[in-house]
Amino acid sequence: MGKTLAFWCMDRSRAVFTAVILMVLALGMMIPKIMIDTDPENMLSAEQPDRVKHNEIRDRFGLHDMIVVGQVNTQHAQGVFNPESLAAHYALTRAIEQMDGVIARDLMSMAAVDNVEQAGVGTIAYDWLIPSPPETQEEADRIRAAVERLPMYQGTLVSEDGQAAALFVPLESKDISHRIAMEIRSVVEGLGVADEFHITGQPVAQDTFGVEMFQQMAISAPLAGLVIFLAMLYFFRSLPLVIAPMLLAMATVISTMGLLIGMGYTVHIMSSMIPIFLMPIAVVASVHVLSNFADRYRPGDDPREVMGDVMDKLFKPVLFTALTTAVGFLSLLTTPIPPVQVFGGFISFGVVVALLLTLGFIPAYTVSLKRETLDRMAEKFRRKELADQQANKDGGLLGRMGRFPARKPGMVIGLVVAVLVVSVYGIQQIQINDNPTLWFKEDHRIRIADKVLNERFAGTYEAYINLRQTGIEQQVDELRRSIQLTLDEAAREGLDLRSAWSGMWEDSAGAASPGDRLETLAMLIDDHLFDAEPEAQDYWMEILDQVEAGRTATRAFQNPGHLAWMDELKNHLEKTGVIGKANSLADLVKTINRELVSGDMQDYVLPDRANGVAQTILSFQSSQRPDDLWNFVTRDFTQASIWLQLPSGDNQVMSRVVDAVDRFVADNPPPAGVELEWGGGTYINLVWQGEMVEGMLWALGSAFIVVLIMMIALFRSLLLGVLAMLPLTITIAAIYGVMGLIGKDYDMPVAVLSSLSLGLSVDFAIHFIQRLRMALDDVGGDWKAAMDQVFDEPARAIVRNAVVIAIGFLPLLAAPLVPYITVGVFLASIMATSALVSLFVLPAFIALAPRAVLGKAVKSV
Known part of the structure; x- marks a missing residue:
């Protein structure tokens, strides 16, 4: 099947190229319609009960998303209660009220709220707390004294020590928060005071993340692609040849993102990572193909025949690794989180695109290269291989790795058990936690503002x-x-x-x-x-x-x-x-009741009768902001x-x-x-995080079972099917165990990476076991000789894949956004761990009972 398909594509290379170009152009034209969405509320469906109640509460009480602006003065003896700081506070309040998108009537600031004080027994005077900027310290002191009599303002609008003041800025829509924050910073720069100003709050954190995420999308994936390209160039020593997997990856990413955007889906934090996830998936299979081609091709060979033989041997492994990866991500459709569903669905689409391009485009591209180019590649590649063999006369690291577990399987398995025991302990220490503000690095101004103000x-x-x-x-x-x-x-x-x-x-x-x-x-x-x-x-x-x-x-x-x-x-x-x-409401009623009765703190209590409560409420309707009651x-x-x-x-x-x-x-x-x-936004974050954890566990469990069934069907052996799942099991256990041990929170990017583990970890196991079975036939059933053969060219292909991808995503460690760093670290760790387990642990388990595992193909000793 693989050879026939490869020949068909190689004989119609122009048609294949035309089809790929048309697909990329048609879907790529949709990308300019991109819409960014970083609202955590959208992690829940619009019909989710908690989200519905949350929105009803907001509408019922006239609540809005708010930016928090903090003003800090630690130099003056009176903190912010000095004429200069209060004048700046007043000016900033008036400027914010004029900004488009700010709900001025609900803005909370010392310069926009009531001073509540007794004007006589049973009478209250409601005046603005700061009717105009104070000109003397005495006026500033009177403002401070008034604030200290109003418990609702303490800790909210003014810090307990008087060194900081806050403004709560309500917005018509949370997606304008980044713009409003930038306008506020512009106003602050013109105030001419030494006070520090900080801006934070969930809306601005989310919207700013969206802006920086869009920028990061344009940097991270291309940078990762560049490093992968350079790594492949080092291995294959042929620029024209390594261009093929890069073109394949670009076509996959552009087509997938174009389809997502063209179908009207917004780009959320998860879907923004689709290019990063698809890059290794798209490259992995093509690297296996090209690695085998480079190993087999000799100057003067017919590239068509060589590629046909390669595709004949690799068709099954490539097909099943793609299908298992697709199943892993399709399992995300079972989660109750819409952005995760979109992410899983479109990653699966991208995997299928990459599979089709690997089976069709790579053979067509390779045979379209000039013979001279392929011959030079073969010579360079052969010289490198000979140099490596000379430097490692005893078989090199891969050879020793293959022989060691076969000789001492008990030691290897004991080590695995120890790792799993430690991993189980580490997994038990994992804390489920997420916080949009923590998506930024510690030195980001939003993180700094969050720390200072809280x-x-x-x-x-x-x-x-x-x-x-x-x-x-x-x-x-x-x-x-x-x-x-x-x-x-x-x-x-x-x-x-x-x-x-x-x-x-x-x-x-x-x-x-x-x-x-x-x-x-x-x-x-x-x-x-x-x-x-x-x-x-x-x-x-x-x-x-x-x-x-x-x-x-x-x-x-x-x-x-x-x-x-x-x-x-x-x-x-x-x-x-x-x-x-x-x-x-109780705090408001107690404050008004105190002023109606005596003005003394002893009367800061609730009235005894409903009529008394009604009287305080009626009195508040004469304040400067009577509608605050309905909040x-x-x-x-x-x-x-x-x-x-x-x-x-x-x-x-x-x-x-x-x-x-x-x-x-x-x-x-x-x-x-x-x-x-x-x-409230913080509660909604808790809800979707809980649903995500439950959904991801279900998705991972169901996908694990489906992939296990696929492995059993592929190898037509229960033992081999179970064996193929070992790298996945050990990799996930080890990665999440380390995560628990180092105190890394289980958040959204980490949760979704388990699906990538499922696909990539099984990838190496499939190639290893399938090539071992082929080698067993070649050597007449001698499993040790077959193992030596596998630790030649097939093992090199696995190592190349792991190294290329692991190195390729290390640049993400320099990203300014923590989720991208997390993805970079975990992708590199997944690739390295799963490759190591496939090459080091699988041989040990096979060595315990080779005939039982590999079947009758193993000759009796």
């Missing part, structure tokens, strides 16, 4: 607890039954109130919520009292009282008991240290939000917060009918 403030990462009153419909139904009894009583007195009540009930049907409907009903009844007959007024008053009581019952978060429970939860979380700070409670007071500030975006931190809340709720159940839901 050390000084309560936290720049956010999560929200949504408290929702349930059973409201049942309460309304109970109210209607109660009112029906009143209507029945009036009817017995000869008063027909039903028609008027039915009309009012219908008129209130357009209300947004049950609570709003009851409020509308109360107003309608109150208006109706003016026209009601005197003898009916007592009944209408009774109905009004019932409606008012029902309305109060549905307005759960005007109930002091509900607010007290929220306050207890907040205090518990702050005391345990799992969060930096929490703000809720904490819905207008019908049936739902409330607690804003959590976290000093770290790590999933592990968020997980500890969730656990702490769960424990508190178990020990202190919320008021009857109140349910708790989660939202």
Whole structure:
């Protein structure tokens, strides 16, 4: 099959070249339509329940993605509370408010929030905290004194030590955060103050990563390709020959990315790595083919016949290695993470493209070269081989490697067992964690800003607890039954109130919520009292009282008991240290209540009655920013939000917060009918990370089984099939074991690399076992002689592949983005480990029982 296909392509080389060019041009034309997406929310499908709830919470409370700008002054004795720093703070606030895409009304800064202080008993003066830039230190001191009286600002807008101030900048869309950050930096440069300014926050980290990722895409893959090209040039000593795998890799990458973009998919962090992943996959098979060709070709040979023989021997290994790699990545389609599904699907497409080009384009290209070129290549290659043989008269490193495990299989297997034991321990130490800010190196300005601001403030990462009153419909139904009894009583007195009540009930049907409907009903009844007959007024008053009581019952978060429970939860979380700070409606009510009563801290408490809560809320409606109230409670007071500030975006931190809340709720159940839901970017990161881990484990397990079945089918032997999976098993165990031992977090790039391990690790095993079986036939069943033969040209091909790819991706270590560094390190490690295991461990297991493993082809000793 392989030889026939190769001859067909070699005889129609122009048609093959034309088809490849047309494919590359047609799909490559789609690439300029590229759209970048680094939003972690899109790691979950739009219908995923947690994401749906998260978006509902954002819409319900008018919450937005925010950039955090920090201003730090450690030189002045009063920190930022000096005229110059506060004037800069004021100017920066006004400039940010004018930026396109900033939601100015919700911007939080000392220069954009209220100062709440008593103007007299029962009266509050709501003025801007910084109405104008202070001109004297006394004015700056008064601002500081005012801030210190407002607990909601401490640790949020101002650091506890007064040396830093923060601005929370809400955005219309998170994908403009990089532009806004650059505009803010431009304004800061013109302020002319010595204060330090830092910009961070999840949106700007994600958007900046997208910008730098796009730049890195244009650097990493070509640089890796260049190094691979130079490595192949060193091995094959023929520029025209090594151009072939590079053209193949370029055609594969361009076609795959073009199809992805052309089908309307955005380029996420994972899909941005498709070129990097496809480069080794595309090159590996072609290097095997060219290595065999270079070993076999002699000056004067017919390249067509030599290539035909090569493809005849390698067709099965090349086909099955490609299929196993494709299966490995196709398994990612079973994960619940859309970007990972896209990544797996299109990598699989690229693998198939690379397979077809290896089977068709490489033979066509090779025979299209001039005989003189091939003869010079053969001479150079032969001189290098002779030099290597002379330097290694005893068979060289590969020869010794092949003989050692055959002589001492027990020692090798014992070493493998020891490695696996250590690896299992290391795997148990792995911590599942991800944080978009950690995608940058430690010296990146976003990482620096994140460290500085989270050390000084309560936290720049956010999560929200949504408290929702349930059973409201049942309460309304109970109210209607109660009112029906009143209507029945009036009817017995000869008063027909039903028609008027039915009309009012219908008129209130357009209300947004049950609570709003009851409020509308109360107003309608109150208006109706003016026209009601005197003898009916007592009944209408009774109905009004019932409606008012029902309305109060549905307005759960005007109930002091509900607010007290929220306050207890907040205090518990702050005391345990799992969060930096929490703000809720309870904090706002306590602040207003203090100023309404006396202005003293002893009155910083919740009112005893719902009417007292309502009074504080009514007072706040006279503030400069009355709509801030609706960030904490819905207008019908049936739902409330607690804003959590976290000093770290790590999933592990968020997980500890969730656990702490769960424990508190178990020990202190919320008021009857109140349910708790989660939202916020940090929580969403935790959700998708958990789904990714579960999905990747399922994908890896299912792919492992499928590949094992394919290996058994390929070799028609259960033992050989299991043996072929050894390099994969040992490689994954060793790599992840080391990862756990060195403390490397299990994140998205690491998780997906397991699929690449599956493909590339099995690749070497297939070539080794298949060539060993062929060699066994050549030497008449002497397995030791066959092993010696395998450790000649076939082993060299495996080593060349491993070296070419491993070296090729070392340039990624210089990338400014951590995921690219991770991929570079792990790719090199996977290639080196899987090649070593294939060449060193497989012979040891075969040597234990060669006839049992290799079958009757092994002659009896």
